[in-house]
Amino acid sequence: MTILHNKISNKELKERLAAETEPRTTLSFYKYFNISAPQQFRDDLYKKFEELKVFGRIYIATEGINAQISLPTANLEAFKTILYQAAPELDGIRLNYAIADDRQSFWVLRMKVRDKIVADGIDDPTFDPSDVGHYLKAEEVNEMLGKEDTIFVDMRNHYEYEVGHFKDALEVPSATFREQLPMAVDMLKEDKDKNIVMYCTGGIRCEKASAFMKHKGFENVYHIEGGIIEYTRKAKEQNLPIEFIGKNFVFDERMGERITDDILSTCPQCGEACDRHTNCKNKACHRLFIQCSNCAERFEGCCSQSCAEELHLPDEKIKVLIRERAADPTFFTKRRG
Structure with a gap:
């Protein structure tokens, strides 16, 4: 019988990763779509991903899939084939590749079925998470930054914002996404005639946030395609100015990807400039x-x-x-x- 979860200690798993010599690729992806049998969907994928030595954190719910993973680079094409064939909605899904990758992001595969892939606290049957705002590509992001009729809204937690953000972006000061959603609506209630640009790490939170803002009557709502990760990658590829400053916090062992040399925060114990x-x-x-x-x-x-x-x-x-x-x-x- 196949064991569909890990039974090896974290210590041994970390030692195994340290002993690996093959290069690894760290990436993330998400997709909002209906999964009628999330547990079966999870189990089928788990067996296939385990064979490819995929490590990471994957959440599956009836509303879709959210993943941050690492895998041997040599298995990347096989992984894409499996993922794209898992459901029609995943065919050709955008993969956000890590900006800085030292192979140490994950050391075990954890796949969990949850009520939602992003805990949002929304209990409104009329809310449609697929009715999202307009996607913005890197060049369009730079064009909108600094305009008087445009507000950039950071939909990440405080500890993410404090080490890096877009210049002059509005922070929604809360520890959880579910608290941020109604808070953002309240903070922006006098700005419904302005362009509202929402962003997050990889796109999953700001995409749902843009749908929520539209649900609450905001019309000119945008969000950055692929979040900070994709924006930075495309800006570098296209030799565009990178307007995100500091470090991009990531939810794995690295805890951050350096985007610019700016240090925006300080050590609370001594006051020295630090974003570690x-x-x-x-x-x-x-x-x-x-x-x-x-x-x-x-x-x-x-x-x-x-x-x-x-x-x-x-x-x-x-x-x-x-x-x-x-x-x-x-x-x-x-x-x-």
Whole structure:
């Protein structure tokens, strides 16, 4: 019987990846379309992708598929054939290739069936996610930037925006996409006559956001085709000025792709210019934050002095702290010193 999920420890999987010598390609893709039997769709793809040594994170729902993956470059064409044949809607789907790829993005294949491929909090049967805004290509993006009648809206989380964004883009200050959608509508309610350009990392969030804005009565709605990743790639290919500044945060082990040399954020522990994200080494915290190399050494990779002290507690006490904090939904929003 074929095992349709991983049973090997992360430690061993990382060691296997480190021992690989063949080049890998990191890419992402998504598509909103109806999948009537998502579990069967998932299982069929899992077996085929596993044979091709595909690693990464893939979410499948009745509304479509969302994937960030890595695979041996030699298997890329075989992968495309399998993907394009999986459903008519996936034939020729755009693949967003990583801008900076060090092979270390993923080390295991995780495919999950979810209620939605992007958690949006929308509970309105009249909402049509396929009624999206106008796509913008790289050259068109640059043409619209800086126009008085145009507002660029960043539909990513705060920790993504703080290390990189389009110049003068509006930040929607929220930790989740589901909170951002109604917030964006409220923030832009006096600007319905303007061009609203929405963007995100690879296109999946801003595409749904553009549909939501249209649903709420906005008419001149646009979104960047393929998000920041595709914009940057096309701008480089066409020798266009790159108007995105800083680093593009990505949801894998790299935690970011350098777009320009601009450093937009600072280390919260010392104030030094820094845009290096890391997770707190304290297992009872694991908070995502920015930290420079000096503070990483000073605080042992922790986000605060208290976490550095907890780092050396016995495992039993750490487990107790994890349970206590899991029951407190406000813990990770509190400022700790």
